[in-house]
Amino acid sequence: MKLFKKWRSDDGSIDFIQIVTGLVIIGIASIATIDGFHQGYGWLDYQNRHTKAVSVARSYMEYLQGRIHTDFQPARFEDAQLMQGNRNAPLEVLLDGRDPDDPNDNVFCSVHHGPFLPVDRPETGEGVDYWRIRVWVDWNEPNSNSPVLHHQVFFEGMMLPEGL
């Protein structure tokens, strides 16, 4: 009853509870907004790395296509190795330099290609008509300590030797 009387006898000023409640509401709203911006920024960053990964995959594919087209003899040791793919010894490429002032926050990706798959279309009677090539680019997003690379870009292409 006393408490009720006290509450009823409010003289119109803001009390401590109201201030704290207001601050809590403002705090929650601010945290949610900042988190939203942070998420959005993270997605933009990810998109940037993904675009770069596509570019790296395509560049690597261009190299392999060029090799098959004009500089490829399956009997040659070097080319026989190339034909097997480099899954066990992928290349490491800088994907995102991130903060220019911090050399330790760079994101690297691993680039490798699978074995060249010969495609022989029986109707041509020419032996191997073209080669199918597959390229993978894998990377981890910043602040990920996982040893497994979680993000991947996959490219598939084909090329025919020049003589054909």
Next chain:
Amino acid sequence: MRLMNRLYSKDEGWTFVEAMLAVVIMAIMVLGLTVMLMAFREHLDRSWAVRTMDQYGNDVVERLTHSLRNGINVQVNTRINNYSIKIDDIDVTALDPMYLDDAHAITNRWRVNTRAVQVYAEEKPKKSGLNAVDPLFPPKRLGRGEYFEIKRFTLSEYGKDRDSPDGSIWENERLDSWSRSETFKEATYLIRFVLAYHRNAINAGDKSWDFEKEYNNRVYMRNKNLPIRKSVEAGQDQAG
């Protein structure tokens, strides 16, 4: 009426301590919000500048890649080559898809204006003059102390790049090029486009911020070694 007035009129205003407390709390909140907004604005400006740069860099590299893929030949002349800026003039020859013979060859001239921070692609025979790849770059309403710069626009044959980008797959290119055939090397090109963004300190307490980014791509010019190119050369020989 008097009774009503007595019941509903309140003349207890804030005490001095309450008012002071309210002012201090509000001041802290406003100050905190201002600092946060200023930091956020700075971050947003930098981020926006980098996104703009990314967009432009990728645009230029994509357009040139497309041009080279359709090309049957390319000529590169170094125009600027000093310690900080390296610029090439690039002429890509392609066949008009309507005719596919050398008499109707088209030359795409790629030029850089470092002062205007623009890359131009001009088609000869002239179709519509000197075309900026993206006329909206650099943004017109930059803040004080902000500016963009083209540091590099080069095209190099396989293995002939003057300084390969760090940590890239081109690091061992020079070594690999010793084992490659001439036909491969002459048809495989590396595009490198480097943009820089500078944000100079204007007010006391500001910090300058500079950011440089490279956009690159490798292209294998198929048409240089395809029968289409050879038929053109054969046609030229016959005409000669």
